[in-house]
């Protein structure tokens with residue numbers, strides 16, 4: 127089996143081990159974001175370029191984590207890097223309004239016309255927190271419906287029913303009586319919402335569940351949620367923090383024929399620098415205007431760093447590049463299709479039952495237990511996650527980085543040979559699982 131890879135990983139990452147011991151003295155669990163922790167300990171990165179990550183022990187990895195899926199152009203793409211360097215000598219943060227933010231907003235509203243108006247924040251967690259506050263302000267209702275397994279960042283209100291078995295998500299949170307969770311990809315349970323429909327402010331959903339395991343939402347299901355929201359005067363919020371500009375040079379609502387009232391954005395629109403954004407109908411977003419009196423306004427951020435010129439520059443350069451090279455999406459999506467198909471093929475040829483889910487350039491291999499498919503967060507949790515983590519650790523030893531048990535993202539720096547290599551290494555690992 128794959129346990130030997132733990133020792134091999136340790137042998138290759140001795141300096142990381144020392145640094146991790148130090149990190150544990152100053153950071154809880156040695157990390158500043160729990161997702162970055164994995165067993166036996168994470169390696170420390172010293173450099174990233176193109177499709178590669180370099181660690182402190184001199185190992186080089188082909189990176190499929192890609193800055194937590196925020197980099198579709200690869201690390202430090204020259205087109206973006208040059209503009210960021212130029213901007214850096216012109217000021218990191220002005221603390222005043224700037225023209226670059228207008229340019230980024232303008233390209234976003236052109237490419238996603240459903241976004242009539244938007245506000246920039248610094249993280250996705252902020253964007254979703256503000257989106258539900260805006261929904262409550264606009265509808266004058268209180269209840270927020272989210273999806274079991276839905277991940278919208280670490281904001282207090284939406285940190286509910288994230289991990290299976292759904293419910294308590296840890297210490298420090300209080301029961302939120304105005305939050306209700308519903309299953310993913312199962313419209314038959316939507317009547318759970320009937321009891322709160324008169325007080326329902328919004329339904330927030332990822333069209334493609336990222337954190338929960340690379341699971342695509344059924345079109346009919348998502349449309350059903352939208353219709354239920356509209357019928358009950360609640361807002362339909364699509365969390366596109368992962369999906370916008372990932373599958374095409376726009377957002378995913380277009381692909382699915384959805385008409386969300388609000389869309390949250392992040393990751394790719396910041397070009398690798400911190401960002402979040404809430405966009406949508408003008409009459410909703412404009413509630414944030416400082417020109418309104420306090421009791422007519424919905425106070426949402428930004429914050430100190432929102433719309434800072436460095437992030438705006440990186441985001442603008444990234445979207446301009448994508449807009450001028452839209453054909454790249456065909457290749458990204460094609461490589462993802464190959465990865466999904468071929469990984470399962472080689473796994474099954476060694477009688478390892480897997481299901482590689484995802485869409486376009488995002489994919490994740492689940493190791494099936496009793497289930498035959500992965501349609502929601504519960505299905506994903508019932509798979510063999512320990513084996514999934516070992517598979518990813520084994521890939522690391524072979525110089526390929528997936529954050530253990532998290533979905534992989536292909537960037538324009540990856541090519542067919544990288545995918546072939548991933549499949550070859552997967553075949554080797556599959557043969558060892560089979561032993």
Ligand SMILES: Cc1ncc(COP(=O)(O)O)c(C=O)c1O
Pocket residue numbers: 248249250251252254277278279280332336337365366367368392393401402
């Ligand atoms: C769908 C979704 N929403 C929100 C967030 C939170 O974004 P951030 O980590 O920038 O706060 C994430 C992060 O991965 C996400 O995947």
